[in-house]
Amino acid sequence: MNRREIIKGLAALSVLTILPKEFLKRRTQVKSTHFIGIGRAGSKVLRLLHSKGIQAKYTAITENRNKELLLDMAFINFTPPYKINKYINNIGAVKVSDMNQKLIVPKEVTDLFSNDEKFILFAGLGGYTGTYMSRELAVLLNENKKDYLIICCLPFSFYGTEQKHHANRIKDELQTDPNFRYFECDKIIEQYGDMMLSDAFLKADEKFYEIYSTPLVKLIHTYN
Ligand SMILES: Nc1nc2c(ncn2[C@@H]2O[C@H](COP(=O)(O)OP(=O)(O)OP(=O)(O)O)[C@@H](O)[C@H]2O)c(=O)[nH]1
Ligand SMILES: [Mg+2]
Numbered sequence: 334m335n336r337r338e339i340i341k342g343l344a345a346l347s348v349l350t351i352l353p354k355e356f357l358k359r360r361t362q363v364k365s366t367h368f369i370g371i372g373r374a375g376s377k378v379l380r381l382l383h384s385k386g387i388q389a390k391y392t393a394i395t396e397n398r399n400k401e402l403l404l405d406m407a408f409i410n411f412t413p414p415y416k417i418n419k420y421i422n423n424i425g426a427v428k429v430s431d432m433n434q435k436l437i438v439p440k441e442v443t444d445l446f447s448n449d450e451k452f453i454l455f456a457g458l459g460g461y462t463g464t465y466m467s468r469e470l471a472v473l474l475n476e477n478k479k480d481y482l483i484i485c486c487l488p489f490s491f492y493g494t495e496q497k498h499h500a501n502r503i504k505d506e507l508q509t510d511p512n513f514r515y516f517e518c519d520k521i522i523e524q525y526g527d528m529m530l531s532d533a534f535l536k537a538d539e540k541f542y543e544i545y546s547t548p549l550v551k552l553i554h555t556y557n
Contacts, residue, residue: 364480365390367450371466374457374486377534378541379406385542390450394442395462409441413461430461432499438469446474452481455541458515459488459496464503471510482512484544486537489518514544 366389370376376393383391383406392407416431446452454470456463467483474481487504488496507513521536522528528536 364449364451367392367445367452369394369445369452369454371395371454371456371470372460372463374460374537375455375463378455378538381535381538381542382545389453392445394466409439409445411439411442411462411466429495432461432464432495434461436461436465436469438466438473442466442470443473446470446477446479449480452479453545454481454483456483456485457488457537458485458500458503459492464499468503468506471507471513475510475512482514482545483507483510484541485513485515486540487515487517487519489522489533489537516540516544 366387368379368382368387368389368391370379370391370393372395376395379391379393382389390407391405392409394409394411396412397410413430414434415428452474454467456467458464458467463485467485471483474483485504485507487500490497504515507515518533518537521533521540525536
């Protein structure tokens with residue numbers, strides 16, 4: 334290789350090292366944001382983001398009966414396979430989904446990702462919809478090289494060992510995905526001390542927002 338070829342090669346290399354950052358910046362600026370709330374907790378986070386006036390497309394994937402939805406939010410009805418009614422301290426009777434059943438992602442959901450938006454997914458791990466839909470969508474988004482971020486919470490301990498077990502199991506799987514972030518709801522109690530359940534949930538919702546709005550996260554989730 335002569336001197337001229339070496340210089341040409343170096344110049345090309347420096348363009349390559351500079352270009353991606355600029356290129357990525359432009360790409361992320363152009364893409365519109367699409368918030369997707371999965372399950373009850375995920376849908377509730379959308380409410381908070383909306384109340385902060387964040388301009389984005391909002392879609393909730395959850396059950397019809399949930400009250401977390403807003404009128405101007407797109408909604409995909411997803412009913413988990415229910416198993417039993419269970420009594421949880423402080424919460425009362427709740428329906429528990431059958432975690433042994435495989436989740437099939439409805440076409441309506443996969444269709445959400447047909448364009449090139451910046452997809453930000455929110456879910457509470459532990460229940461059926463949030464846990465299994467997050468896992469399936471992580472695979473789908475990754476395989477299709479979409480620009481995405483999945484933010485999840487691990488359940489408060491009072492939800493019981495079963496929820497915790499499922500949440501941890503899927504969290505471990507999701508951790509191989511660099512676009513996955515999570516936090517532990519129990520840390521909120523450690524940080525703020527005992528509080529009303531409704532306040533603890535609000536704090537957890539805020540934590541989702543905090544993670545989303547961390548500048549580093551905004552850079553990392555860019556895919557290509
Ligand atoms: N941040 C926040 N987390 C919640 C809230 N409600 C529940 N969670 C957490 O999210 C986890 C999953 O709960 P849900 O979102 O109700 O479950 P789901 O995904 O709808 O699951 P299925 O109803 O079984 O399909 C729970 O273990 C809780 O730790 C909430 O209002 N705010
Ligand atoms: Mg639910």
